[in-house]
Amino acid sequence: MSSITSIIRPRPGGTRGSSAAPTVNGAQLFNRLCAVCLTLFALIWLVPFAWALITSLRPDGSITAKPTSPFAGGWSLHAYAYAWDTYPIGSWYLNSLVIGVLAVVFTVAFCSMAGFALAFLRFPGRNAVLALVTAGLMLPTEALILPQFIEYRSLHLLGTYWALVLPSVAAPVSVFIFQAFFKGIPVPLIEAARIDGASWWRVYWTICMPICRPAVSTVSILTFINSWNAFLWPLLVLNQTTSQTIPVGLASLVNNSNIQYAEVMASSVLGFLPLIAVFLVFQRRIVQGVATTGIK
């Protein structure tokens, strides 16, 4: 910390105008170099996507014959038709979608209500709730799969959508995001509504929730992506049923002895395209969401 102040301090004293001109050119050159480096790495980062897409569009024979000349052998959508017919990708999508939507609805409802209560209301047990939420932030849920599994089994929740929805609803992070947003609402606004006779429920629903639309969308998007991408827990929970989510369903292709690269890559493209679409539409929100949850 002290090193920063010592750097900033010499600002008023140091006026070396003569050296300014060459450094501008140097800085420009440096920035251009940065752009080149970054673009190069960004292109490298896109290679796996592009490679999967290209492979999925090739006929299987030419892939094994000429693996690195992607334009040999022509193009076809045959692999997509084959993948769609062979695997129940449609029902995997539907399962993932239903679970994701349920998780979003319940997480937003429950966590925003709790966040509202913590931000504006004094009630017995408030400190206990706050302490539980804070402790919950440090709880590594991934480590608890085994007892979680046994608990869900004794509650007869295995194989149901609820088994996948409920863990993501118990998200202390979402409560914190909502609480932070609610705290930004000016208190006079809420006082005025209370004096006009609005109930707390109305204050929450008609005043605060519309103002906190950014928080709602942040929590929604992050919850949806997390629930869509979850792997280990759905793998365990949906073991008993034929209904699986996209990630678990596609994972069954991983160690498939029947190696048909085009078909497997077509399935992966079907697995990542919807998410890339979601990302492109909401990229600003997603990035903001990650930044706020990370930094808090």
Place this chain on the structure above:
Amino acid sequence: MTTVASTRPARRPAPVRTARGRSPRSDRRAGLLLSTPFLVVYLLFLAGPLLMGIVLSFFNTTTVKDGLGDWVGVSNYTKVLRDPLFWDAMWHSVLFTLITTPLLVVLALLFAILASRVRRGRVFYRLAFFAPYVVPSSVVALIFLWMYTPEVGLFPKLFGAVGLPVPDFIGSTSGGWTAVILMTLWWTFGFNFVLYTAAIQDVPPDVYEAAAIDGASPWQQIRLITVPLLRPTTGLVLILQILASLKVFDQIYLLLGGGPAQSTRPVIEYIYDTGFTSYRGGYGAAATMVYFVIIVAISTAWYALRRRSATPAAPRTAA
């Protein structure tokens, strides 16, 4: 500026006073009602498994049957602590953390600094670096397995073209680690990149302007301004990365299945194997608790450290 400064101190204490002064009963009722749904789910499905795990670890529960089984005291724990396979798995998770953490933190910092100097194409860089993070692990594994395939995959060709010996990515231990680490780098790097870019945007631009006027070269600016100002973010990225890396499962399980011969099996897969392949629920729960204590100890230590370093620094930065 002045209006912000004058309204802020007046606004802060307000909710406490009004909440206590007016109709406290409706406040109390509303507060309880609104926080109950979350609290119920939290206690049942987040705190519940933790308590369940503690109870299970003292019984020889099997995963196939309902019921706890017999009380065995601490014998599950003594067995876990004496099991070399548990410590191997633990070591694999730690090794993965030791390799991935510096790579993911330094690369993210480097690229975020580069990105901060480039004006156009933000969306493109974001797409390239962060999009992999939203893709499910099994899809990433499918794509990378194809790229690692011997003879026809992209990576063997690439290694060959550069003149490097082509490792056996799936069949050997060292090749397997290389495969898992390259894939993890591609998949998760965007998260840290976004955290750093957000932090860099918070640095006031006049700091750089002042430095440029003083004749600081871009390299000096980065070394003497950006990196030191990002120290709190680095602390955060570091701990998030350590905790995330210690939880590694998906990549190793999907790419290698913990093999060859369990030489890459991480601790979560050990718990998974004891609980769901050998059906030793109580034993797996004991292993869970040992691992859990390690993770909680690391994050508690970090919170304590941050609190201690934040308290004396706060007034200095404010002044």
